[in-house]
Amino acid sequence: MIETQGLTKHFKDVRAVDGIDLTVAPGELVALLGPNGAGKSTTLRMLTTLIPPTAGTARVAGFDVVRQQREVRLRIGYIGQGNGAGHSQRGRDELISQGRAYGLGVRDARTRAATLIDSLGLGEVADRRVSSLSGGQRRRLDIAMGLIHSPELLFLDEPSTGLDPQNRANLQEHILDLRARHATTIVLTTHYLDEADSMAERVIVVDHGRIIADDSPQRLKAEHVGDRIILGFDHETEAASAASALGGLDPVREGTRLLIATQEAPRRVTGLLDDLRAHGTPAAEVEVVRPTLDDVFLQLTGRSLREGGAADTRELVEV
Numbered sequence: 001m002i003e004t005q006g007l008t009k010h011f012k013d014v015r016a017v018d019g020i021d022l023t024v025a026p027g028e029l030v031a032l033l034g035p036n037g038a039g040k041s042t043t044l045r046m047l048t049t050l051i052p053p054t055a056g057t058a059r060v061a062g063f064d065v066v067r068q069q070r071e072v073r074l075r076i077g078y079i080g081q082g083n084g085a086g087h088s089q090r091g092r093d094e095l096i097s098q099g100r101a102y103g104l105g106v107r108d109a110r111t112r113a114a115t116l117i118d119s120l121g122l123g124e125v126a127d128r129r130v131s132s133l134s135g136g137q138r139r140r141l142d143i144a145m146g147l148i149h150s151p152e153l154l155f156l157d158e159p160s161t162g163l164d165p166q167n168r169a170n171l172q173e174h175i176l177d178l179r180a181r182h183a184t185t186i187v188l189t190t191h192y193l194d195e196a197d198s199m200a201e202r203v204i205v206v207d208h209g210r211i212i213a214d215d216s217p218q219r220l221k222a223e224h225v226g227d228r229i230i231l232g233f234d235h236e237t238e239a240a241s242a243a244s245a246l247g248g249l250d251p252v253r254e255g256t257r258l259l260i261a262t263q264e265a266p267r268r269v270t271g272l273l274d275d276l277r278a279h280g281t282p283a284a285e286v287e288v289v290r291p292t293l294d295d296v297f298l299q300l301t302g303r304s305l306r307e308g309g310a311a312d313t314r315e316l317v318e319v
């Protein structure tokens with residue numbers, strides 16, 4: 001569905017996108033994740049024919065983004081960071097006009113608008129003026145606008161930025177639902193780690209205009225970081241004795257605590273606690289720490305992606 005080779009965009013001396021090779025198969029949901037200024041939007045703008053690459057090539061839905069712009073545009077939906085819908089119109093009318101602009105007949109445009117209004121949960125507000133809609137409703141209307149011509153491929157640039165957590169969750173649900181119903185290929189950008197983690201089966205981490213990692217969230221976390229089991233003891237002597245009992249796992253002792261790097265920590269922790277009990281040094285506390293995509297980014301770049309401190313995925317277990 002997407003194939004790029006050495007895709008590059010320079011703005012004067014800024015290398016916004018620096019040689020991206022990317023293949024996206026039909027039906028994939030891919031999240032481009034990266035800090036501000038990483039080159040995510042610029043990549044999307046090249047793939048949607050809005051700006052030409054400085055170098056490299058990109059084919060989208062089978063057509064070249066420079067030489068066959070019209071063909072590409074007919075087959076994609078693009079929801080940028082601003083609001084697409086006009087403010088004084090009613091949502092339903094906006095959708096119908098957009099459908100007409102893509103060449104649908106009046107009846108088809110109406111039917112398609114009604115279907116999208118239904119599937120994006122806009123039934124109660126579609127006949128109100130766009131200016132009266134909430135941020136989350138406006139964003140869903142934007143998505144409906146991008147989908148009116150039934151594109152094979154949908155690009156969403158930071159769909160949930162500016163929405164409160166409830167509206168974000170609601171929007172994410174709608175996007176996943178649309179995809180399940182229509183098998184649309186979706187490429188979205190985000191700097192919300194949890195959004196990339198929960199929605200995308202494939203996360204492409206971008207930094208300084210380059211792809212630095214590309215895999216499923218689960219594999220990225222397992223390969224680059226892994227889980228940790230943290231065991232707490234009442235006394236340092238017990239921790240030291242437990243460390244020798246668990247020698248094969250290479251525990252690192254910090255005072256009364258043992259840190260063990262492992263895979264599949266939640267599965268292993270019960271056996272580990274049983275072993276310690278059998279050895280006569282039962283743990284007083286245990287904590288399983290699972291990595292986040294931020295840990296992956298930190299591991300790869302030495303910097304954090306996190307803005308505003310998203311919560312760790314921790315599982316506390318009473319012993």
Ligand SMILES: Nc1ncnc2c1ncn2[C@@H]1O[C@H](COP(=O)(O)OP(=O)(O)OP(=O)(O)O)[C@@H](O)[C@H]1O
Nearest residue numbers: 011014016034035036037038039040041042043191
């Ligand atoms: N029209 C432009 N003129 C000059 N520089 C630009 C232009 N557009 C983007 N840039 C620069 O290119 C780099 C990449 O920007 P881009 O918007 O693609 O990043 P991003 O990853 O989408 O960031 P954000 O998460 O903040 O949207 C940044 O350094 C940005 O300042």
